[in-house]
Amino acid sequence: MKPRLQAWLLAFPATLFVGVCLGWPVLSTLATTFGEEAGPFATYVKFFTSAFRVTVLTRTFEIAVITTAISVVIGFATAWVVARAPGRMKSILIIASVFPLLTSVVVRSFAWLVILGKNGILNKALLFIGVTDEPLSMLYTEGSVIVAMVYLFVPLMILTLVGVLEGIPRDLTEAAASLGATPAAAFRQVVFPMAVPGLIVGAVLVFTGSFTSYATPQLLGGDRQMMMGTFLYQRAMVIFDWVGASTIAAVMVVVTLTTVLLMSRLARKLNPVVG
Amino acid sequence: MTVSLTIDNVSAQYGSTRVLEDLSLKVAEGELVSLLGASGCGKTTTLRAVAGFLQPTAGTIRLGDRDITHVPAHARNIGLVFQTYALFPHLSTLDNVAFGLRQRGVAKAERHKRAHEMIERVGLKGFADRYPGNLSGGQRQRVALARALVIEPPLLMFDEPLSNLDAKLRIDMRVEIRRMQRAGGTTALYVTHDQEEAFSISDRVAIMNQGRIMQLDVPEVLYSRPANAFVADFVGFVNMIPMQAGGEDDKGTIAKMQGGASLHLSKADFTVPGKDFVLATRPEGLSVALEGDGIPAQLGLRTYLGRAYQYRCTTAAGEVIANGPLSEPLEPGTNVVLVPQPDQCCLLPAES
Amino acid sequence: MNTRIHPALIAFATLTFIFLIGPLIIIIGTALSDTTFLTFPPQGLSMRWFANIFEISAFKTTMVTSFTLAILGTLLSLTIGVPAAYALARYRIELPKFLANLFVLPILVPEIVLGFSLLKSVATGAGASIWVSLLIGHALLVLPYCVRVVGASLNSFDFSVEEAAISLGCPRWKAFFTIVLPNIRAGVIAAFILAFITSINDVSVSIFLTGPGISTLPIQLLAHMEQFFDPTIAAVSVLLMGVTVAVMAVVEWTLGLTFLTK
Numbered sequence: 001m002k003p004r005l006q007a008w009l010l011a012f013p014a015t016l017f018v019g020v021c022l023g024w025p026v027l028s029t030l031a032t033t034f035g036e037e038a039g040p041f042a043t044y045v046k047f048f049t050s051a052f053r054v055t056v057l058t059r060t061f062e063i064a065v066i067t068t069a070i071s072v073v074i075g076f077a078t079a080w081v082v083a084r085a086p087g088r089m090k091s092i093l094i095i096a097s098v099f100p101l102l103t104s105v106v107v108r109s110f111a112w113l114v115i116l117g118k119n120g121i122l123n124k125a126l127l128f129i130g131v132t133d134e135p136l137s138m139l140y141t142e143g144s145v146i147v148a149m150v151y152l153f154v155p156l157m158i159l160t161l162v163g164v165l166e167g168i169p170r171d172l173t174e175a176a177a178s179l180g181a182t183p184a185a186a187f188r189q190v191v192f193p194m195a196v197p198g199l200i201v202g203a204v205l206v207f208t209g210s211f212t213s214y215a216t217p218q219l220l221g222g223d224r225q226m227m228m229g230t231f232l233y234q235r236a237m238v239i240f241d242w243v244g245a246s247t248i249a250a251v252m253v254v255v256t257l258t259t260v261l262l263m264s265r266l267a268r269k270l271n272p273v274v275g
Numbered sequence: 276m277t278v279s280l281t282i283d284n285v286s287a288q289y290g291s292t293r294v295l296e297d298l299s300l301k302v303a304e305g306e307l308v309s310l311l312g313a314s315g316c317g318k319t320t321t322l323r324a325v326a327g328f329l330q331p332t333a334g335t336i337r338l339g340d341r342d343i344t345h346v347p348a349h350a351r352n353i354g355l356v357f358q359t360y361a362l363f364p365h366l367s368t369l370d371n372v373a374f375g376l377r378q379r380g381v382a383k384a385e386r387h388k389r390a391h392e393m394i395e396r397v398g399l400k401g402f403a404d405r406y407p408g409n410l411s412g413g414q415r416q417r418v419a420l421a422r423a424l425v426i427e428p429p430l431l432m433f434d435e436p437l438s439n440l441d442a443k444l445r446i447d448m449r450v451e452i453r454r455m456q457r458a459g460g461t462t463a464l465y466v467t468h469d470q471e472e473a474f475s476i477s478d479r480v481a482i483m484n485q486g487r488i489m490q491l492d493v494p495e496v497l498y499s500r501p502a503n504a505f506v507a508d509f510v511g512f513v514n515m516i517p518m519q520a521g522g523e524d525d526k527g528t529i530a531k532m533q534g535g536a537s538l539h540l541s542k543a544d545f546t547v548p549g550k551d552f553v554l555a556t557r558p559e560g561l562s563v564a565l566e567g568d569g570i571p572a573q574l575g576l577r578t579y580l581g582r583a584y585q586y587r588c589t590t591a592a593g594e595v596i597a598n599g600p601l602s603e604p605l606e607p608g609t610n611v612v613l614v615p616q617p618d619q620c621c622l623l624p625a626e627s
Numbered sequence: 628m629n630t631r632i633h634p635a636l637i638a639f640a641t642l643t644f645i646f647l648i649g650p651l652i653i654i655i656g657t658a659l660s661d662t663t664f665l666t667f668p669p670q671g672l673s674m675r676w677f678a679n680i681f682e683i684s685a686f687k688t689t690m691v692t693s694f695t696l697a698i699l700g701t702l703l704s705l706t707i708g709v710p711a712a713y714a715l716a717r718y719r720i721e722l723p724k725f726l727a728n729l730f731v732l733p734i735l736v737p738e739i740v741l742g743f744s745l746l747k748s749v750a751t752g753a754g755a756s757i758w759v760s761l762l763i764g765h766a767l768l769v770l771p772y773c774v775r776v777v778g779a780s781l782n783s784f785d786f787s788v789e790e791a792a793i794s795l796g797c798p799r800w801k802a803f804f805t806i807v808l809p810n811i812r813a814g815v816i817a818a819f820i821l822a823f824i825t826s827i828n829d830v831s832v833s834i835f836l837t838g839p840g841i842s843t844l845p846i847q848l849l850a851h852m853e854q855f856f857d858p859t860i861a862a863v864s865v866l867l868m869g870v871t872v873a874v875m876a877v878v879e880w881t882l883g884l885t886f887l888t889k
């Protein structure tokens with residue numbers, strides 16, 4: 001048997017599976033949006049002229065960007081400490097980051113319901129200290145969604161960046177020091193620029209993850225803080241508007257793919273290391 | 276500007292493992308001293324302590340009159356060439372070389388001018404805009420050298436700088452390094468595990484073992500007059516024959532060997548270091564003879580070396596390797612005597 | 628090494644880890660509360676809410692569904708993913724470059740879009756049963772892990788070893804099972820673990836595909852939360868954390884936890 005034929009035979013089942021079960025359904029979803037009687041782009045016109053829909057899109061974008069920014073800052077500072085922690089401590093910190101990451105999103109979002117609820121722990125604490133006289137409603141706000149999303153994605157950021165920081169050889173920081181760079185200068189001129197490509201990869205993961213999330217906005221945002229994910233679900237499963245839902249899906253695909261492509265190009269550009 | 280490096284009674288440890296034991300070493304102005312030894316002997320640790328990456332538990336390190344023991348690494352002003360080159364992958368050759376000048380606040384135009392000059396001096400003209408990923412091993416090595424030299428440090432240090440290069444390039448580069456170091460008159464400390472490299476490049480070589488300097492001297496002395504069994508073994512004295520001084524007569528000191536045989540060591544050629552001592556030689560230091568005043572041996576396997584025959588010989592003290600002339604090949608099993616050649620043998624004090 | 632870290636950074640990292648672990652501890656606390664409402668710190672200690680999980684039949688059946696689905700979906704994905712990964716590594720020049728990227732597509736397409744599209748085309752369009760749709764969805768979801776992780780260990784495998792076996796008279800298929808597979812064992816285990824945990828925690832794909840009578844545990848948990856807000860939810864959550872602990876223990880035994888930072 002020729003090698004090429006052998007190779008194709010082995011790869012065929014998976015290729016067929018992805019083609020039929022992913023390619024066809026997703027393409028047909030995208031195709032649905034262009035099949036309106038009113039014209040191929042009617043549903044997009046409807047989407048972008050509806051104040052409500054545009055609000056959902058911009059809100060989702062805003063929440064995803066804020067979540068990403070906060071996760072990057074918290075993740076970088078924490079990863080810096082984790083990467084330089086002594087052996088045993090480092091393992092413990094890594095376990096402490098992995099554990100939430102592997103725990104169900106529903107569980108992790110639920111925790112914030114308990115904390116931020118009307119009768120939640122935070123309100124009880126605030127009442128006890130006397131900061132406020134009556135419980136604050138913190139749930140179903142953009143803030144509550146962002147807090148829970150940051151909670152969701154910080155572990156991912158930490159683990160990505162620990163990998164990135166540990167991948168920077170110690171020789172390089174020592175070389176910088178031997179050439180007269182203070183620790184701060186070595187960080188600015190060597191460590192940080194070298195971490196940026198990894199930072200971008202992590203940021204893209206957080207952005208696309210939060211932009212397309214469902215469970216967290218469902219639990220902590222409710223109908224008041226509708227995001228693209230919850231909106232898609234509502235259109236498809238409550239209102240049964242499949243064209244509308246497909247349009248939302250198409251917008252999500254375009255936004256995430258554009259982000260991934262632009263950012264990976266940026267990461268490559270900032271990383272001229274070849275070979 | 277050139278200064279001496281003085282390491283005074285420095286000890287260091289990693290965790291609870293002691294890696295340097297009371298080490299002292301002085302490198303004179305403009306001198307190149309190599310630290311030579313197997314991995315784990317403390318040579319790189321010594322370099323790291325001088326560079327400021329490792330805090331000694333005791334002792335002082337001085338550059339000229341300046342005590343730098345507690346000066347942070349970035350304020351020591353020492354040029355360092357790493358085994359891995361440690362070039363900044365995100366910076367071009369030019370920016371790599373200019374990095375140290377930038378830290379010293381040299382204006383951009385000036386530092387680029389000086390970096391370009393240095394790049395040219397190491398033979399990389401036209402490569403200033405290349406990134407390290409696009410350079411060959413030898414070119415990276417040159418960038419690393421340029422980067423360390425351009426800051427005009429009073430002390431240059433090299434950590435196995437040639438171990439990642441192929442054999443031919445290694446010889447070219449070591450000549451180059453020596454030439455540049457000489458030209459600048461810079462004091463240098465050079466770490467390597469390669470004896471030939473150390474001997475060829477250095478003014479003096481320190482052979483290290485277990486965190487200590489076993490012998491520090493010019494290469495010629497190390498090669499022919501090792502001070503102890505460790506150094507002798509290190510520089511290739513494969514035969515170590517234990518002996519005991521047993522009085523003397525008109526032919527010299529009577530040296531008794533295991534198995535009861537003895538030979539004479541003439542007073543003119545040999546200084547016996549004590550009652551118990553070791554005769555150390557390379558194979559060519561023992562000549563094979565059918566009779567004479569020497570070590571009784573029986574010949575074993577013969578191998579042809581081109582310039583001589585080499586024999587594995589059985590003696591009362593164990594296996595000994597000796598060379599014999601091409602003119603008369605001898606058969607295995609022949610009983611011979613091995614006569615020590617005074618200029619190629621050393622008598623070392625026996626170690627307990 | 629000079630690993631002095633600024634105290635402010637250490638304080639910051641400490642707060643981060645309190646932020647990461649605190650909420651999970653709170654869940655454990657509320658699960659142990661004797662009250663009928665969610666409260667922390669727990670008032671009275673009781674295991675009644677854990678017992679209650681098994682009183683509610685929906686939790687029992689969805690738990691079984693979730694485990695079965697995770698295991699079957701992962702096995703299906705490995706069955707087609709490992710040969711594909713092998714083909715990609717072994718016959719690098721024979722296959723077009725885009726193929727490697729094709730198997731990563733399920734990660735690039737937002738899960739919720741995948742779930743919706745499967746509902747529209749596979750469940751409704753092609754009339755697949757809930758079980759089949761869920762299986763397809765989960766197998767797709769985990770396929771990238773199977774191909775990539777197994778592929779990574781295949782890429783560091785020296786195929787001349789396999790050729791040596793064949794030259795010694797071992798048939799090709801047998802060489803794969805006796806020579807290649809044992810050497811990429813760590814990769815297969817890692818792929819299985821990652822796939823299993825991804826599948827068992829999935830919400831965005833399953834939410835569209837579950838239906839009357841058949842649901843997964845996370846979806847059931849979400850549904851339960853909308854109607855009741857009692858410590859049972861916390862108890863189920865603790866149970867799910869138990870799954871995480873079990874998975875991490877398996878990782879530690881088989882691969883060592885250092886695997887997780889790579």
